[in-house]
Amino acid sequence: AQSVTQLGSHVSVSEGALVLLRCNYSSSVPPYLFWYVQYPNQGLQLLLKYTTGATLVKGINGFEAEFKKSETSFHLTKPSAHMSDAAEYFCAVSDRYAGGTSYGKLTFGQGTILTVHP
């Protein structure tokens, strides 16, 4: 069974500071990895995803994440925080194709609320 652990339910940074949101996963085989963002009263929006290839993945709004197999991690970073980055961020994994149609569903972490101070 797959699982995701997000370290830190709340992260607070100053505007212009580095954003680092931590995510570790557990899976018997390397999964697909995702980061989603959720603004208040809205649904989830995909920030970026890793499937294969380059382990450093760039997403929208200046975010990026690096897949480290040896550490089973997929931490999300952004060099300089903006006020508009304040939201809740979810790390998620999905299983790879293994035949049939019962795959591709997402397993989410608990979420990290990012607060950005002026």
Added chain:
Amino acid sequence: EAGVAQSPRYKIIEKRQSVAFWCNPISGHATLYWYQQILGQGPKLLIQFQNNGVVDDSQLPKDRFSAERLKGVDSTLKIQPAKLEDSAVYLCASSLEPGNTIYFGEGSWLTVV
């Protein structure tokens, strides 16, 4: 391109009453998901459809929850009778096929009092 549509956005009901949520996925998307997001937690999959067939409902509380996907397009999630612990946001999502990017609707907020 229109996104995933859900209704109603907000619903307040008393315990033991019933409620239904509707979802219209992105046009052409064969795979549809319902997730439950309880406050302070990540979304949890309730059910996955491929066209109009169920491929995973292992975490659906079948004694009170039911879902169907009409003609492989729209879907309805029903709760009857509702319990206090069903208070959550119910997120519908869709993808072109399993393994493709999953797109989420804005959610239906349920409060059971």
